[in-house]
Amino acid sequence: MFATYGQTGTLTVTLVDPNGVVINPAYAANNPNIVTYSADTNVATYNFSNATSGQWQLQLQGSNIPAGGTTYVTFAAFDSNLTLTGNTDEDQYTPGAKATIVATLSGSPSSATVTATILDANGATQSINLSSIGGGNYQATYLVPNVLGYVEVRLVATGTTASGASFERGESLIFLISSDNSNEIYLPIILKK
Structure with a gap:
């Protein structure tokens, strides 16, 4: 699971898996057997039934951000027997x-x-x-x-x-x-x- 929380503004969250596959809301909608995406005003999450092992990238794009800035928090968790x-x-x-x-x-x-x-x-x-x-x-x-x-x-x-x-x-x-x-x-x- 990858989750992101933003206090204010609009947040777009994109993932890049270890094989270079770009995962966005459209990809999730077209591949529900691989990933599910959910979002509301301040939170976006991607859930994988079987995530690829390796280095992932989480990319954030903010818009409508106040002049003073905002705070974003990201989180990733994976099930493992290790x-x-x-x-x-x-x-x-x-x-x-x-x-x-x-x-x-x-x-x-x-x-x-x-x-x-x-x-x-x-x-x-x-x-x-x-x-x-x-x-x-x-x-x-x-x-x-x-x-x-x-x-x-x-x-x-x-x-x-x-x-x-x-x-x-x-x-x-x-x-x-x-x-x-x-x-x-x-x-x-x-x-x-």
Whole structure:
């Protein structure tokens, strides 16, 4: 499924599949066994019963857009037996502790690499590779820095499926670094005047 939402103006959504086929509302109307298209004032969606694997393009054309511009949001989702899930061994750590990051890749790919990009509360990033520990599981240890606040872990798995197609899957996790594990909460403070 590909979906697009626009706040104001008129939106035309066109897709280009991995074989270069241009998919627009007219194509969908003539090929209902391949794709269905629906749209209303602000939302347009294309649904496929069996989408072609590979790189897709989503093209947006706006008209009647206000002088100040507008916001568009796009979304794509596909069913697959190849999934990536992840977790850390704790939700909260103290500086100097070791966090264990675990990822599980289901669907039996023929080859895969899993990496974690770690973004700390100061905005610094660090990338680490997770090692395969068998059964579709991957693991790495991360030395927790002395940077208090929330940390995002972005897991990415890339590789080849059993049928030879390339794949990429992603998952995001968060954990807290606290000086004393006392369940402190760090929230952004927004001042409105």
